[in-house]
Amino acid sequence: MTSLYNNRRGATHVNLAIAALLAIFFFSTAAKWATTHIAGALIVLGLFAARRDFWLSPPARTYTVVSLMWLLPVISATALQHAQDLVTATLWSEQATLILRILGVGLGILFILHKGWISLRQFTIIVMGCLLIHGLIGIGQWALHPDTGLAAWRTIRIEGIVGNPNPYSFYMALGLVLSAALLHDDSTTKRQRLALWASIAVFMLGIVGSGSRGAVLTATAGIVVLFPPTTPRRIGVYFLTLGSLVVAYLASGWHDIDTYSDGTRVAALRFSLEAISQRPLGGWGFGSYIHIPGHSGINAPHNMLADLALSSGVIAVGAFLLSTALVSYQLLRARTRLTSTLLALLTSAFVAGTLEYSVLSSTHFRGPWMLIVALACYAIGSSRGLNDKTHTARSPRKGVLSS
Template structure:
């Protein structure tokens, strides 16, 4: 039942179906089955620490906005929904891992399978286009059942980073490696068909973590890829297609900075961008950092960056295949967020963020528990020998 629930939940996230809200509510309700050992477990403590570090300032900013009687203040219903979707869903996922209802490997298969189905649907949509070719990369933009080419490309980028991590591990059989390569090809075609430059940058960020440019050979390889992309960009009509998008995003970012300077401590409220006096243009800052500061103030932004830095540092120190994979996915997601999304209000982005952070805390917590058990056993052996 847990596997079925998570499959429905994960598949519904890109399409933003109603089942994603129903599945999220059931995941939160699963917390009613938790026990005392769960709440004192290291993964739960880590997730609560890194999440509440920035959620509490969000809550404080909402209080301040209502005290100041701001017309754009975050509604209390939206505030509660945010807490449940970030804190509740993350803790529910950790409960399923804690109880053994689902393993990290099974969860990986679920995510990979759901992304693969979305990729196949998108590629089929692209193949049916009569003028699909490389030059028309930005003219024909597939979106699958996601409903938007940029989020579709974002999910394909996460898929290809996950494939690269599995191939890097080297423990898979020959058949499994061929299957992973086939999945990677589908995700690469999905990125190409989406026409999303952000997806290319997102995938590149994850790859750079998995395969850092630490040798002359890798540096040359990365430079060759970068040069190929630049040549392809100059040889196509992408510049004209990008001009309007780049201009509107720059205007939105400038307006965001102006709005932040007006209310640097309290912010304006979640999803307030279009209701701020003087607003023109697109509907959001398209940058999760600017959106955090604009919605809930600079204190929230600083707290979020501190939590992110601490989590990243601990993952980096762990140095296991799982922690490296999660570090690459976290880096890719952070890059995508700064290019497009909001961790406060974007349904396309928030759920993957919660999943990756929850899994990261699970990896850190279980490693800490193993080290503690090993230390206890070593002390017992030492005491026995001494006696």
């Protein structure tokens, strides 16, 4: 009995340590703290304990395939840049960081789930908790701002400890989509629903306070995937909501404030396309935008596809789109609440990436993208394993937090 008790206590300590590690990693990713690198390295080191059963498991194999599908063209482009002695070539240290952040940490998280050191429900609670803390910090910043007021809210643009209103609102949009998915789950209790409604209020205030139009589009994309416009009522609600937002935006005069931002982004995208046409296969290297002669405006394309093509060539972009499409197709095919939730989050992240971020070098974006794709592969692989055992049809009523 003593031995059994000690084993249980040891397992509990491991679970708490893993939960703390994941919380530190995710919370620090949004804040871009150094602890992101430390926690990420520890997650990767855990793979040294992985055995054959993990490496052959469907989630690990699926994630490895869809990740290498676009990472290999990126690595090949880097090799070509160095072979041509390109001044702006990607540093091999940056290339290694990308591989570890995408493939290493993603597989490390899947290994943690595979070992049962933490459940998907516990993982979701950790993510929600981190997002809520970030949201509340930003709202507190907004409330305590000396110029707070209805007339000045758009010029304040809260950012919390994320350090930028756009990434801050991106995390709020992901939190909103996740909360809506959990709220739609039949297994959610009344007490949990109240907590989720409160969470939705926090995330919506965070989006409004950030003043980010991209976050509105990001959240909308995920909500539409969760609740597709398949009935007249939903179609009416979506059209009414869209019309109200457009009218409010035009009547407010905020579009005049955004004109300069839109102009610089269009100029940056136009310059990126010109640079891509000069080196369509090999690209210019990570972060090369500001080093290419003739650039003007902002310091990056602010579009993950343009940035990927500019950095590593159009083949890498095609491979990335194919990888994303395969994951999306498998999520659609599984038809469970869990896979629907992850498809909504993946759609939101994809929209956000095309509006702002770089999957190659943006810490704010690369972490959530990796996490969503890894969990999507976990859901896909788990549903395959379940079907192989039961030989039954997939159930669309399966809970969000069930695997």
